[in-house]
Amino acid sequence: MDTSYDVFLSHAWADGDYPQKIGDALRGAGLSIWFDATEIHDFESITNAVNVDLARSKALLAYYSQTYPL
Secondary structure, three states: OOOOEEEEEEOOHHHOOHHHHHHHHHHHOOOOEEEHHHHOOOOOOHHHHHHHHHHOEEEEEEOOOOOOOO
Protein backbone atom coordinates (compact mmCIF):
# COMPACT_ATOMS: atom_id res chain seq x y z
CA MET A 1 0.00 0.00 0.00
CA ASP A 2 1.33 3.43 -0.95
CA THR A 3 1.55 5.93 1.86
CA SER A 4 0.41 9.49 1.27
CA TYR A 5 1.31 12.52 3.35
CA ASP A 6 -0.36 15.81 4.16
CA VAL A 7 2.97 17.66 4.34
CA PHE A 8 6.42 16.96 2.92
CA LEU A 9 8.83 18.77 5.25
CA SER A 10 12.05 19.76 3.49
CA HIS A 11 15.03 21.12 5.43
CA ALA A 12 18.81 21.20 5.72
CA TRP A 13 20.45 18.88 8.25
CA ALA A 14 22.44 21.85 9.58
CA ASP A 15 19.20 23.38 10.91
CA GLY A 16 19.30 21.06 13.90
CA ASP A 17 16.13 20.35 15.89
CA TYR A 18 13.98 23.20 14.56
CA PRO A 19 12.50 21.30 11.58
CA GLN A 20 11.81 18.29 13.83
CA LYS A 21 9.90 20.53 16.24
CA ILE A 22 7.78 21.85 13.37
CA GLY A 23 7.10 18.30 12.22
CA ASP A 24 6.12 17.26 15.74
CA ALA A 25 3.72 20.21 16.02
CA LEU A 26 2.13 19.37 12.67
CA ARG A 27 1.73 15.73 13.73
CA GLY A 28 0.19 16.95 16.97
CA ALA A 29 -2.37 18.83 14.86
CA GLY A 30 -3.31 15.54 13.21
CA LEU A 31 -1.36 15.84 9.95
CA SER A 32 0.72 13.08 8.39
CA ILE A 33 4.27 14.32 7.79
CA TRP A 34 7.09 13.12 5.55
CA PHE A 35 10.32 13.86 7.40
CA ASP A 36 13.56 12.36 6.11
CA ALA A 37 14.87 11.33 9.52
CA THR A 38 11.89 9.02 9.99
CA GLU A 39 10.85 8.12 6.44
CA ILE A 40 14.09 7.15 4.67
CA HIS A 41 15.18 3.62 5.52
CA ASP A 42 18.74 2.31 5.72
CA PHE A 43 20.36 1.85 2.30
CA GLU A 44 17.39 3.45 0.51
CA SER A 45 18.17 5.96 -2.22
CA ILE A 46 17.47 9.42 -0.78
CA THR A 47 16.83 10.83 -4.27
CA ASN A 48 14.28 8.14 -5.08
CA ALA A 49 12.57 8.49 -1.68
CA VAL A 50 12.26 12.25 -2.12
CA ASN A 51 10.94 11.98 -5.68
CA VAL A 52 8.37 9.30 -4.84
CA ASP A 53 7.19 10.67 -1.52
CA LEU A 54 7.04 14.30 -2.64
CA ALA A 55 4.64 13.17 -5.36
CA ARG A 56 2.55 11.45 -2.67
CA SER A 57 2.29 14.60 -0.55
CA LYS A 58 -0.43 17.23 -0.63
CA ALA A 59 1.86 20.13 0.32
CA LEU A 60 5.55 20.99 0.50
CA LEU A 61 6.82 22.95 3.50
CA ALA A 62 10.42 24.13 3.11
CA TYR A 63 12.18 25.22 6.28
CA TYR A 64 14.14 27.81 4.37
CA SER A 65 17.17 28.90 6.37
CA GLN A 66 20.57 30.33 5.45
CA THR A 67 21.91 26.79 5.04
CA TYR A 68 18.96 25.42 3.04
CA PRO A 69 20.24 26.42 -0.44
CA LEU A 70 23.65 24.94 0.31
